[in-house]
Every structure is written in structure tokens, then in C-alpha cells.
Amino acid sequence: MPNSIQGRLFLSIITFTSLLFVAVGVFIYREVNGIVIGAVDRTLHSKAQVITGLLHEENNTIELELEEVVSGEYSIPRSGHYFRVMMNGKLLAASPSLVKDSFDLDAGAPEPADEDPGEDVYASVGPAGEPIRVLRHNLSAFGMTFTIFVAESLSDSLDMISTFRRFLLLVIPSGIVIASLICLWIARQSLAPLARFSGRIETITHKNLGERIDAESETRELAGLAGSFNRMLNRLQKVFESEKRLIADASHELKTPVSVIKVQCDVVLQRERTPEEYIDAIQTIRTVSDTISMTVRDLLSLARLDSGVLSQGFAVVSLNACLGRALEMTKPFAEKRHLQVIAALGDDVAIPGNSESLTEAFLNILENGVKYNREYGVLELTASGSGAHAVVSIKDTGVGMGKEDQARIFDRFYRADAARNSDGTGLGLSIAKAIIDAHGGAIALESEPGKGTSFTVTLPVNRHMIETGTA
Numbered sequence: 001m002p003n004s005i006q007g008r009l010f011l012s013i014i015t016f017t018s019l020l021f022v023a024v025g026v027f028i029y030r031e032v033n034g035i036v037i038g039a040v041d042r043t044l045h046s047k048a049q050v051i052t053g054l055l056h057e058e059n060n061t062i063e064l065e066l067e068e069v070v071s072g073e074y075s076i077p078r079s080g081h082y083f084r085v086m087m088n089g090k091l092l093a094a095s096p097s098l099v100k101d102s103f104d105l106d107a108g109a110p111e112p113a114d115e116d117p118g119e120d121v122y123a124s125v126g127p128a129g130e131p132i133r134v135l136r137h138n139l140s141a142f143g144m145t146f147t148i149f150v151a152e153s154l155s156d157s158l159d160m161i162s163t164f165r166r167f168l169l170l171v172i173p174s175g176i177v178i179a180s181l182i183c184l185w186i187a188r189q190s191l192a193p194l195a196r197f198s199g200r201i202e203t204i205t206h207k208n209l210g211e212r213i214d215a216e217s218e219t220r221e222l223a224g225l226a227g228s229f230n231r232m233l234n235r236l237q238k239v240f241e242s243e244k245r246l247i248a249d250a251s252h253e254l255k256t257p258v259s260v261i262k263v264q265c266d267v268v269l270q271r272e273r274t275p276e277e278y279i280d281a282i283q284t285i286r287t288v289s290d291t292i293s294m295t296v297r298d299l300l301s302l303a304r305l306d307s308g309v310l311s312q313g314f315a316v317v318s319l320n321a322c323l324g325r326a327l328e329m330t331k332p333f334a335e336k337r338h339l340q341v342i343a344a345l346g347d348d349v350a351i352p353g354n355s356e357s358l359t360e361a362f363l364n365i366l367e368n369g370v371k372y373n374r375e376y377g378v379l380e381l382t383a384s385g386s387g388a389h390a391v392v393s394i395k396d397t398g399v400g401m402g403k404e405d406q407a408r409i410f411d412r413f414y415r416a417d418a419a420r421n422s423d424g425t426g427l428g429l430s431i432a433k434a435i436i437d438a439h440g441g442a443i444a445l446e447s448e449p450g451k452g453t454s455f456t457v458t459l460p461v462n463r464h465m466i467e468t469g470t471a
Contacts, residue, residue: 005194006187013183018176025172032164036157037133041121044135048119048150051083057142064093073097078128080153087144098127123154130155193219201229209237242412249413249426250299257288264288298427301360314439317355319390319459320348323383326362330370330379338376346384349461353439361435362392364428365455369396372453385461389441392457400449409445 054064064085073081074095085092111121119137126132131154139146197218204211212233215226268281327343334341351358369379377397384391401409408414410433413426436443440460447453 006191009187009190010180010184013187014176014180017179017183021172021175021179025168029165029168033161036161037154040133040152040154040157041135044121044133044150044152045119047083048135048137048148051085051148051150052137052139052146055085055139055141055146062087062092062142062144078126080126080128080130080132080155082126082132082149082151084149086147086149089145089147092146124151126151126153131158193222197222197226204233206240209233209240246299246412250295254292254295257292260288261285295427298431301427301431314352314354316350316352317358318348319351319358319383319392320345322351322355322358323362323381323392325359326366327381329363330366333367333370334379337370337373339370339373340376340378342378342380344380344382346382349385349390351390351439351459351461353459357435358439361432362394362457364432365394365457368428369394369398369453369455372396373398377452388461390459390461392459393454394457395452395454397452400447400451400453402449406445406447410443 051064056063073079074083074097076097079097082095082097084094084098118139119135121133121135124132124134132151133154134149134151137148137150139148197213200213212230213226215223215230218226264281264284268278273281323343323345327341331341366379366381373379373396378395379397380393380395382393410429412430414430433443436457436459442458444456444458445453446456
């Protein structure tokens with residue numbers, strides 16, 4: 001039970017309830033005991049006052065009109081109601097109930113009385129061996145010192161208290177048992193929506209990943225959890241569909257070159273060929289193999305980026321150094337297409353990240369500008385620091401693209417209509433965007449058919465490294 005929410009909830013409630021029942025029972029018992037004993041003490045005080053009022057002096061003699069008090073309960077031997085009056089330490093009067101017993105009413109540990117500071121009360125044992133409550137009242141009058149003892153049996157009162165104690169000992173455990181059952185029922189009912197929620201979650205698999213939990217029909221406590229779970233399902237579904245699309249696109253992209261290799265091999269093996277024909281076939285297979293190798297390489301790069309490995313262990317790198325290396329690798333391709341490359345790099349800035357990955361991202365964007373540029377066109381690269389960010393702009397004078405292509409240009413294996421017959425895997429810009437995102441940056445584009453395309457990359461700057469000169 002301690003390992004379950006229901007068990008912990010039940011144990012917590014029943015422990016609190018049990019302690020509360022016991023505490024209330026002890027409090028009530030003490031209060032009832034005090035009320036009963038207090039009632040006895042008030043009765044003793046009243047009787048002591050009555051006896052005090054019966055004392056008077058007549059003909060220089062102190063007299064006590066016993067006929068006022070010796071009747072009734074004080075006249076029955078050992079009735080449990082007693083009094084004794086001492087004058088200057090000598091016996092002046094005693095109740096007939098004592099039957100001339102020498103019993104000492106003064107035995108016991110005194111307690112201050114609530115009714116009169118001059119009175120003491122204490123518990124003792126009566127002539128019949130019964131428990132009694134004794135009140136001692138000290139009085140000075142008529143030039144004499146009087147001590148009045150009044151006693152009452154506690155047998156009835158203690159029986160009443162004992163009966164009430166037995167009642168509590170029966171009611172409290174019964175109440176705890178009843179409360180335990182109620183707590184168990186409450187715990188089960190309270191957690192029933194969670195069990196139903198869990199049951200609905202278990203029905204969702206990869207086959208019905210599009211299903212969602214109805215957050216509005218859930219209890220208020222589970223509505224937020226249901227919303228979070230639905231958002232998690234949205235992310236999982238997006239990733240799952242992306243992976244399915246990636247597998248389908250990769251299969252499609254690899255199917256054609258593999259088919260070319262197979263067909264080329266089948267044709268060559270049909271009959272004897274000249275050495276030149278064998279060389280041509282091998283060169284074709286080599287070219288197609290390079291395409292497959294490039295696709296596999298890009299897929300591995302995407303897998304590495306998706307796994308989050310890139311975002312671990314960033315160092316501080318020079319932005320201009322990354323751009324410079326990317327430009328150097330791009331120039332041979334630009335020269336083949338007679339492109340004019342214009343680079344305007346401002347003051348160097350420090351970027352927290354991975355130097356090789358950033359170089360790869362800029363290289364992919366630059367190669368895109370070379371592939372889809374017009375011959376004798378212009379490829380322009382600018383870089384500058386702007387506040388807490390560095391901004392890199394790469395513009396070309398190529399074919400451009402429409403709004404539909406712009407919305408999907410960063411999708412994996414997507415190539416615009418104008419680029420269908422161009423070399424490439426359709427993964428370059430996807431890889432570039434994944435790298436920029438991993439560095440906490442952003443990439444945007446502006447394009448118009450026939451007027452070229454402009455990519456803008458924004459990356460966070462490590463200002464501390466710039467100020468300390470460690471960039």
C-alpha cells in the first residue's frame with residue numbers, strides 16, 4: 001500500500017482520523033471528569049457554607065444547630081456523606097453517619113479549591129472503604145479557630161466516569177473502523193478517474209496515434225494532465241510521421257540509383273563487352289554509387305542532429321572562420337558556373353557551437369545558391385554582429401521559387417520544380433536548418449521566381465568571449 005497513491009492516501013487519512021478521534025476522546029474524557037468532580041466540589045462548598053452559617057454564640061458558648069443538618073443523608077451510618085467540625089483543635093460536632101468512627105477526614109494530599117482560596121479539597125478513603133472527596137474549610141470566628149470537614153462519596157461519580165470511559169473505548173475504535181471504511185471508499189472514488197484515464201492511455205498505440213484524450217470531459221485535476229498528454233501525442237505523431245516520411249523518401253531516393261546499378265550490371269553481363277564498354281559501365285556505377293554515398297552521408301548527418309548529440313559540448317568558435325572555410329569549398333563550383341562571389345565579412349564575432357557543423361550549414365546554403373543560380377550570376381555573402389546576435393545573409397541571382405516551394409524548402413528530400421533535374425539529395429537545406437536550430441539560431445528566406453533567393457541566418461553571440469579577447 002505505501003507504494004500506491006491510494007494506499008498512501010488511505011494511510012494518511014486514517015492516521016490523521018485516528019489521532020483526531022483519540023485526541024477528541026481524551027479531551028472529552030478529561031472534560032467530563034473535571035465536570036463531575038467539579039460538581040462534587042461545588043456541593044461540598046455549599047454544604048460547608050451551610051454548616052458555617054449554623055455556628056453561633058449563645059451565653060458565651062459556641063453552639064451548632066445540628067438539627068438542621070443531621071437529618072437525611074448525614075443521619076444514615078456510613079452513607080457516604082460526612083462532616084466534622086473542630087474548634088481550636090477539639091471536636092465540636094460530627095455527623096451521625098460517622099457512627100463515632102475515629103476516621104481521620106484530614107488524610108490525603110490537599111488541592112486548592114476553586115470556590116474559596118481558604119479551602120482545600122483532596123481525595124481520600126471513607127469509613128466504609130469507599131473513595132471520598134473531602135473539603136476542609138478553615139474559619140476564625142467568635143475568637144475561635146474552626147476547621148470544618150465535609151466529605152462526599154465518589155462511588156456514584158466514579159461509576160459515571162467509568163461508564164463514560166467504557167463508552168469512549170467502544171465508540172472510538174468503532175468510529176476509527178467506520179472512518180477507515182469511509183476513507184477507503186473516498187480514496188477509491190477519488191482515484192477512479194485516474195484509473196479510467198490510465199485505461200484510455202493504454203489503448204493508444206502507434207496504430208491509432210491520432211486519437212486524443214477529451215480534456216473537457218475529465219475532472220479538473222486531470223484536465224491539465226490530459227492537455228499535456230495530448231500535446232505530447234501531437235509531438236510524437238509529428239516525429240513519427242516525419243520518420244515514416246523520411247524512410248519512404250529515403251527508400252524512393254535510393255531505389256532509382258540501386259535500380260540503375262542493377263540494370264547496368266545486367267546489361268554488361270548479357271554478353272562479352274569491350275574494355276571500353278566495361279569502363280563506361282563501371283564509371284556509371286561509380287557515379288551512381290557516389291549519389292548513394294552522398295544520400296547515406298546526409299541521412300547519417302540528420303540522424304546525428306535528431307539525436308541531439310550536436311548540442312552537447314559546444315565551444316566558442318569564430319564566425320568568420322566558419323564562413324571562410326565554407327567559401328573556400330564553394331569557389332570551385334562557383335567558378336564552373338562563372339559566378340561572381342562577393343563576400344563582405346564584418347568584425348569577427350564569437351559563436352557558441354560546433355565549428356564543423358556550422359561550416360557544413362553555411363556550405364549547404366552556399367552550394368544551394370550555386371546550383372540554382374544562373375550562369376554569370378552573383379552570389380553574395382555578408383556577415384555582421386547585431387546586438388546579442390550575428391546575422392549572415394546569402395543572396396543569389398538564381399531561378400527563385402514560389403510561395404508553395406518556400407513553405408516546404410526545408411522539408412527533407414523536398415526539391416522545388418525548378419530543381420528536380422539538378423544534382424543533390426534534397427537534404428542540404430534540411431541539414432542546414434537542423435544545425436542552425438541546434439545552435440539556438442534561426443534561418444529565414446525571401447524569394448521571388450526569376451529574381452533569386454536570399455537566406456538570412458541569425459545566431460546568438462558570446463559577448464563575454466569577445467570582450468575578453470578569447471574568441
